[in-house]
Amino acid sequence: MSASGNPDIRMIYIASALMELTSEQLNAGNVLREYIGLKGVPTMRIENGDGSSSLAILAAVNDVKLKGGCVMVAGVEKPHEVTSTKLNKFVSFSTNSEYEAFFGVTPAAQAAIMAREYMNKYEYSYEDIAVWPLKMHERGAQNPNAYFRKAVKIKDITESELVADPLRLYDVAPYVDGSAAVILCAEPNKRDAVIQVSGAGMGVGSAYFASKQAYDALESVGPATKQALKESGMELEDVRVVNVHDTYSIIGLLSLEAMGLSKQGMAPRLMRDGEFDGGGRVAVNMDGGLKAMGFPIGASGLYQLISSAIQLKGEKPFESLNADTALVHDMVGVDQESIVIALRRGD
Amino acid sequence: MVEQNLSIPKYWRRTQQYYRLVATRCAKCGKTYFPPRRVCDCGNDALDPFELPKNGSLVTLTVLRSVSVDFEKQRPLLIGVVDLGGVKLMGQIVDCPSPTALRAGTPMEVVFRRVKEDGEHGIIYYGYKFRPVKGCES
Numbered sequence A: 001m002s003a004s005g006n007p008d009i010r011m012i013y014i015a016s017a018l019m020e021l022t023s024e025q026l027n028a029g030n031v032l033r034e035y036i037g038l039k040g041v042p043t044m045r046i047e048n049g050d051g052s053s054s055l056a057i058l059a060a061v062n063d064v065k066l067k068g069g070c071v072m073v074a075g076v077e078k079p080h081e082v083t084s085t086k087l088n089k090f091v092s093f094s095t096n097s098e099y100e101a102f103f104g105v106t107p108a109a110q111a112a113i114m115a116r117e118y119m120n121k122y123e124y125s126y127e128d129i130a131v132w133p134l135k136m137h138e139r140g141a142q143n144p145n146a147y148f149r150k151a152v153k154i155k156d157i158t159e160s161e162l163v164a165d166p167l168r169l170y171d172v173a174p175y176v177d178g179s180a181a182v183i184l185c186a187e188p189n190k191r192d193a194v195i196q197v198s199g200a201g202m203g204v205g206s207a208y209f210a211s212k213q214a215y216d217a218l219e220s221v222g223p224a225t226k227q228a229l230k231e232s233g234m235e236l237e238d239v240r241v242v243n244v245h246d247t248y249s250i251i252g253l254l255s256l257e258a259m260g261l262s263k264q265g266m267a268p269r270l271m272r273d274g275e276f277d278g279g280g281r282v283a284v285n286m287d288g289g290l291k292a293m294g295f296p297i298g299a300s301g302l303y304q305l306i307s308s309a310i311q312l313k314g315e316k317p318f319e320s321l322n323a324d325t326a327l328v329h330d331m332v333g334v335d336q337e338s339i340v341i342a343l344r345r346g347d
Numbered sequence B: 001m002v003e004q005n006l007s008i009p010k011y012w013r014r015t016q017q018y019y020r021l022v023a024t025r026c027a028k029c030g031k032t033y034f035p036p037r038r039v040c041d042c043g044n045d046a047l048d049p050f051e052l053p054k055n056g057s058l059v060t061l062t063v064l065r066s067v068s069v070d071f072e073k074q075r076p077l078l079i080g081v082v083d084l085g086g087v088k089l090m091g092q093i094v095d096c097p098s099p100t101a102l103r104a105g106t107p108m109e110v111v112f113r114r115v116k117e118d119g120e121h122g123i124i125y126y127g128y129k130f131r132p133v134k135g136c137e138s
């Protein structure tokens, strides 16, 4: 709050996917309000799986557009309150639970099937897909805020344990406890670099994975991207920084294709060739993505939004990025919905 | 006992689907949905119950090693997509410890099996699974 100049906050939006399951707490916004001393400020909880916090941001953006002033968006997730197999169960509730989780289906199984189908169709080997974790760890090693700050060798990745073949441990963004908050205002209230939410969009895919039109491409990302760009008055070519929801390597790669940053079937090659590095055509997940930053499920969209703002502001370690536009992508389940938020740096 | 009463009705409500794969079919355009839908993509809301065929073919699969707590004893799980008369379902593939011979197009059939047990309340849940018609080595 002090970082934003202590504006008057009139509403708290709080996002969490699993709070009642992991922490046995409902309506946590009230607990937060008292803890941070925001007397008289009402709260609203938003849950939409791992896309919760981006939806909270959308709600907050609409709110300040309509009513002006400032609101807070907070995200919180504490997956480590429970064992890993119990967490797998809770996360599987984000599938069509009665028809997928009931039979043991998890998002990892769905992502694995996408990886398998994509690799088959475009004749990629696992090493080709492993370019994602390789690059993310490289980036994470440069980022003091990353959860993994160590570069890895391709062999570490290809020899890591199978989670759901062909996906291995290194293809999965690690669940982390995490919280984050931003303050959104109708008008800038500080003179230093202010980041503007210049547009937002949503797209949908299938609630039941098997009924997807294709298993080698994402349906929800394209419409969300187009809408965010249009609202922002930007073209895709104007975008300098992109952060995608890389819960699994394949989802990161397919998101770039669905956004239009790569032809279908080309993302692993372009990634390998440095097109998505700092100084490349567009800088993708320069913070190391959820892969290296960690994946605080219902708070992950805020993580990526804040990290994008830091990148646009050119704060450490992003001094050389020199970017003034960004797209932040978030996703609900495996391609059930996507949210894309466009950011601009003001002067 | 209260908790038991909460979970059983949810399960019994779905037995038509879990036991017999009852989908819904649009009376106007004939499109079939599983899980059942109340309204068709074409806009029509008159859909009839329709039992899916019990034979079909494999579309794709994965071996899931990091499983939910309810499936720890069955680990690893073979999870696949199976096409039953043009409707695709996702579920477990059984009777196949080594799935290397399974590929897109492998003939599959529906079997009715125990899905999981609720350890706390002793309830056993049953439902559909899939198996290769000619066995795992085909």
Ligand SMILES: [Zn+2]
Pocket: B026, B027, B028, B029, B030, B031, B040, B041, B042, B043, B044
């Ligand atoms: Zn119809």
